[in-house]
Amino acid sequence: MKLIADENQLKWIYERLAAEIIERNKGMENCALVGIRTRGVYIAEKLKDLFKEKYGVDIPKGILDITLYRDDLSISTHYPELKSTEIDFSVDDKNIILVDDVLYTGRTVRAALDAIMDLGRPKTIQLCVLVDRGHRELPIQADYVGKRIQTSKKERIHVKVKEYDGKDEIYISENVKLK
Amino acid sequence: MKFNRKDLVSIRDLTKEEIEFILEQAQSFKEINERVIKKVPTLRGKTVVTCFYEPSTRTRLSFEVAAKRLSADTLNFSASTSSVKKGETFLDTLKNIEALKSDVVIIRHPASGATKFASKILKASVVNAGDGINEHPTQALLDAFTILEKKGRIKGLNIIIAGDILHSRVARSNIFLLTKLGANVKVYAPPMMMPRDIEKTGVKIVKDFRDEIKEADVVMMLRVQLERQNKALFPSIREYAKFFGFKKEYLENLKNDAIIMHPGPMNRGVEISSEVADSDKSVILEQVENGIAVRMAILYLLIGSGGES
Incomplete structure (x- = not known):
């Protein structure tokens, strides 16, 4: 197990991500955050707080569950438990900032894009991830990346958020059994 | 799970x-x-x-x-x-x-x-x-879902199921479900529509409907199932409505936050009066949704x- 970022380093990462998003979306007009369950939701919440504290802008935040859009349902024998999607604003004409913890194969993001498109027609969708670990299986890239980490497929990235896991940190372990 | x-x-x-x-x-x-x-x-x-x-x-x-x-x-x-x-x-x-x-x-x-x-x-x-x-398990599940949505819980609620208990699969599924989840369930029916030994399922029998609905959080009315009776179990529809229907004058006996349910299709004016079915306590269309x-x-x-x- 190897520590990649501790609480202090993560603080800087979050602040840099917030600054980059602000810079690209001048004034944050018509912007909204959408966090992908589970940890993307807490990361989106942190960004929302930063926008408010440091830049004085308050933007809506929604929660997306991508279970019903997964591409492995057709080959899985047991469907995962569904948690609800909670997006109480219209996505039409919005600049959606999609937030997830780790970008890996890109399949989760593909599902999330379809899920958002089923809710309406956003103006843009931008992707913000805390970690990009490579090994994409689909042509998907992030607009904002907290940390790029070179990994092998055997390794596993653990993103922890205080509100859910009790601490803020990122570490890497080598415990994945490859099929 | x-x-x-x-x-x-x-x-x-x-x-x-x-x-x-x-x-x-x-x-x-x-x-x-x-x-x-x-x-x-x-x-x-x-x-x-x-x-x-x-x-x-x-x-x-x-x-x-x-x-x-x-x-x-x-x-x-x-x-x-x-x-x-x-x-x-x-x-x-x-x-x-x-x-x-x-x-x-x-x-x-x-x-x-x-x-x-x-x-x-x-x-x-x-x-x-x-x-x-x-x-009729999916009906009981959607009824429970509606109760949960309206009351926030099922455990400990006073629920009265009234009507043709004997012929009602909705009543049976609801009795099984609501008692499993810890509700206090009572049933009310004309004597010839009350199954024998119904109390073994864990429910109590309502003696005075008009009086006992005062304590109820949920009142669930059942349809009179004319198609499942091989002989008439009551003399006339009017008599059923008079003695076993939910009439509008009963509404004032209900608690403010009580809800009225019906699995449909309703026989308006028989087991439930139109005023009751369309009152603000009725959640009948929410059940459908x-x-x-x-x-x-x-x-x-x-x-x-x-x-x-």
């Missing part, structure tokens, strides 16, 4: 945890019905057949729309317009439906136990949409259970 059932045949078979899990999942599905585009791609390529040997409006439409919102293909079979009229047996019909490579078969049948029988024959998942006077989310959850869970029984 893992849901490991091939079929949903009865509430009696389910554990409290399974019931709570279905209700929780239904909560997650409800949001889809409030979207502009009410459809998700989850059950693409799956086939859902409704196979009804009795008339139905709500249940069949509700299952069909639930399947369609999950992107499954739906086929509808009604005995009244099918080869059953030419003498085809239930078993042969089931085998033919199986040959269509269906994933879920939703069955309503006048014989109690018909869906249990079908579930043993078919490899596909079977959902009971009402079998004789036995059970919630039925879709509950049935979406059931289709998702059964197809996604890995086909284990």
